[in-house]
Amino acid sequence: MTVVPHWISGAEVAPTGPTGPVTDPATGAEAARVGLADAAVVDTAVKAATAAFAEWSETSLARRTTVLFRFRELLNERGDELAAIITAEHGKVLDDARGEVARGREVVEFACGMPHLLKGGFTENASTNVDVHSVRQPLGPVAIISPFNFPAMVPMWFFPIAIAAGNTVVLKPSEKVPSAALWMARLWQEAGLPDGVFNVVNGAKEAVDALLEHPDIAAVSFVGSTPIASYVHETASRRGKRVQALGGAKNHMLVLPDADLDLAADQAVNAGFGSAGQRCMAISVVVAVGDVADSLVERIATRARTLRTGDGRRACDMGPLVSAAAQSRVTDAIAAGAEAGARVVVDGRDATYDADGAGFFVGPTLLDGVQPGMSVYTEEIFGPVLSVVRVDTYEEGVALINANPYGNGTAIFTEDGGAARRFCREIQVGMVGVNVPVPVPMAYYSFGGWKSSLFGDVHAHGTEGVHFFTRAKVITTRWSDPEHRGLALGFPVNT
Template sequence: MTLPVLPHWIGGVQRPGTSGRTAPVFDPAFGVPTRLVALADEAELNEAVASAKAAFPIWRNLSITKRQQIMFRFRELLNERKSELALILTSEHGKVVSDALGEITRGLEVVELATGFPHLIKGEFSENVSTDVDVYSTKGPLGVVGIISPFNFPAMVPMWFFPIAVAAGNTVVLKPSEKDPSAANWLAALFTEAGLPDGVFNVLHGDKIAVDGLLEHPDVKSISFVGSTPIAKYVYETASRNGKRVQALGGAKNHMLVLPDADLELTADAAINAGFGSAGERCMAISVVVAVEPVADALIEKIATRIAALTIGDGRRSCDMGPLVTEVHRDKVASYIDIAAEDGATVVVDGRGIEVDGDPNGFWLGPTLIDNVPTTSRVYTDEIFGPLLSVVRVKTYEEGVALINASQYGNGTAIFTNDGRAARRFQNEIEVGMIGINVPIPVPVAYYSFGGFKDSAFGDSKAYGLQGFHFFTREKAITSRWPDPSQGGINLGFPQA
C-alpha cells in the first residue's frame, strides 16, 4: 500500500517535498505507519525562509487593528474545531482524546493572550526630559523567527510561541517533530482561513538538516526550542553563535515532596495524574516521589491500588492512558525497569506485558511504580520520559529539599502538605523555576511565563506571558526636539537641562 506524504506548508499553500526523503508517521495504538512526512533539504529550507522574509514587510506594516482581528478569528476557529485537532493528536501521538483536548485548551490560553497584544507592545513616552526634549520608545518585530517543537505536545508547544510572534508582527517558520507532524499543517491551514496573509506562517518538516538550517540561516532572527537538555544546549550554542536570540527549554526530572501531614488520598491521586498522564511524556510530569517518612509505605499502597484500576488502550476509546509515541521510545523506557532491579530498587508495579484495550501491536507500556530507587541509579538521574514513577525515601524535609536542589534540572516541582509554613519555606528554598503547592503539574497560565532553572533552560527568556512578548520584539528609544531657530549655537557639553 502506498502511503500519503504530508507536504510542507509554505507561502500559504501545501508544498510537496522535493528532496526525495521521507519518514514514517505511526499510529501508536496500532503500531503501523499511516503516512509519510516529507523531510526538507537545504533548498526547501531556503524556500520557507524566503517566503517568510517576503511576507514580513507586509505583515509588519498591517495595522494593529487588522492583525488583532485575524488573531481573534483564529481563536474562534480553533475553539470551534478543537475536537477535530484532538483526534489528529491522538492518532499520531497516542494520548487519550481528553488529554489532547486539554493540550489544545492550554494552547488556546496563549492565543487568547495574544489577542490582547496591542496593550503588550505599547511603548512609553516622557515629555520634557530636558528643555523641549522628549524621549519615547517603540516596540517592533524581529523579522523571521524559527520555532522547533517536540513530539509530546504537537499543538500546545508551538502555540506557546507562534501566536505571540505573529501578533507582534513577526513571520514564522515552524519545524514540528517528524513523529507527529500533521497538527502543524492543520494549524497553518486554520490560520490561513482566519485571514493570515500567505507566508506569515510556514511549516517546514524535517530532521537535523532542517534544524541546523534554521539555527544557521542569516535571515532567521530568533529560535524558540523545546526538547531534551543535550539538544537544547546544542540549539542554544549554535543559534547564539550565529547571532540569534534563543529561548531553549530543556529536560526535567520533576520531584514531588510529600510531607507526613499530607492528605495521602489526594497525594496518591496527584501522583497518578502527574506521573502517568500522556504516558509520562511530559516535561512537567512528576517522575520522582520524595516521601518523608513514615508516609512511604502507605502512599505506595494507595498509588499501586490506583494503578490497578487504570485502563490502558487506544486513546480514541474510553481509556485512562494510551501508548507511547514510537516502538523505539517504548523499548527505551521499558529498559529502565531492568536497570532499576539491577540497581537494587523494588519494582512494585511492572508495566510490561499488561492487558490493553487496543491492538496488541501498539506501543504499549503500562504505569510502572518503583520503590527505594538509589539516587545513583540512572532510573533516578535520567529523564526517562515515560510512565515510570520512582519513589525515594528521606527522613526529613531538609533532606528532601537538599535532594531536589542537587538535581541538574530545575524545571518543575511540587510539595504536598497541609502546613502553610512548610509550603512557604519550600517555595523560598527550592531552586526550581515552577513550583506547585498541592498542585502536581504547576504549568503557569498564559499571562505568566513558562521556564525552569539550571539545565532545564538555556537563554534569557521564558516562554509566553510578558517574557514572550519581550522576546519577540525589540525596542527603539527616540529622543526628539523641535527647536526654535533662535535656540541654535555651538555647545560641546552634554545637555544638562
C-alpha cells in the same frame, strides 16, 4: 499512502526528497509518510517568511488582532478536529489531547491582548522641550522547533505571540507528529493571515541545522531534550540569533508527613502517568518524607492498578508511547532500576492493553526504594515510570531536589502553610506547585525552568515571551511648537 507536505507561502508543497514514517502508536502501523526537508526547502520557506515580513510588520495592531481573534474562534469551534489528529499520531487519549488544545488556546487568547503589552513609555519634557518615548518592534522571520509530545500546545506557546508582535514564522514540528502543524497552517489561512507569515517545514536534523544557520532567521524557540537544547542554543547563538531553548526535566513531588495522602496519591498518579509520562512537566519522582512512605506507596499502587491502558480513541485512561524506540527505552529503564535494587511495585511491562495490533504500550509502573545513584533516578525516562525516594526530613528532601541538574518543575504536598512558603523560597526550580503537581503557568505568566532545563535567559509566553519576540527602541525628540490645520468632525476610528 498519504505523504504529509510542507506549507510555504500559503500553499502545500509536496516533498521531492526523502520521506519518513508517521506511525499510529496505538497499532504500530505506518499511517503516512512525511517529507524531510533539506536546506533548499528550508531556504524557500525562510525566503517566503522574509518577503511576508515587510508587509506584516507594518500591518496595524488592529488588523493583526482581528486575525488573531478569528484564529481563536476557529480553534474554539474546531478544536476536536485537532485533538483527533494529536491522538492518532501521538497516542495520548482524546481527553488529554483536548486539554492540550485548550492550554494552547490560552496563549492565543493572551496574544489577542498584545496591543497592551506592545505599548511603550512616554516622558514629556524629559529635558527642556525634549520628549522621550520607547517602542517595541518585531525581529523578522523566526523559527520554532517543537517536540513530539505536544504537537499543538508547544507551537502555540510561541507563534501567536510572534505573529501578534509582527514577526513571521517558520515552524519545524517533530517528524513523528507532523499533521497538527499543517492543520493549524490551514486554520491561519482561513482566519485571514497573509501568505508567508506562517510556514511549516517538516524534517529532521538537516532541517533543524538549516534553520539554526540561516542568516535571515532572527530568533529560535526550541523545546526538547537537554542535549539537543544545548546544541540548539550554542549553534544559533554563535550566529547572533536570539534563542530560548527549553530542555529536559526530572520533576520531584515532595510529600510531607502532614499531607492529605489520598490527594497526594491521586495527583502523583495523574501527574506521573498522564500522557504516558511523556510530558516535560510530568512528576517522575515522589520524595516521601518520614513514615508516610509505606502508606503513600500503597495508595499510589492501588490507583495505578485501576488504570486502563490502550488506544487513545477508546475509553482508556492512558495511551501508548510515541514509538517503538520510546517503548524500548522505558522498558530498559525499568529493568535497570530493578537490577539496581529498586522494588517494582507495579510493573507496566506485564500490563494488558485495549488496542488492536502491536502498539507501543507500557503500563503504569511504580518503583519503590529508588536511590539517587540509580540510572532510573538520574536519567529522564519520559515514560509512565514513577519512582519513590524515601528521606527522613524536609531538609533532606529539599537538598535532594536542589542537587538535581534539572530545575523545570516541582511540587510540595502539605497542609502546613509555613512549610510551603519556605519550600517556595528555598527550592531551586523554575516552576513550583503547592498541592498542585503539574504547575504549568497560565498564559499571562511565563513557562520555563532553571539550570539544565533552560538554555537562554527568556522563558516562553507571558511578558517574557513578548519581550523575546520584540526589541526595544528609545527615541528622543525635540520639535518646534506644531500648528494644527484642517477640520475633521467625524469620530476617529482604528483601521
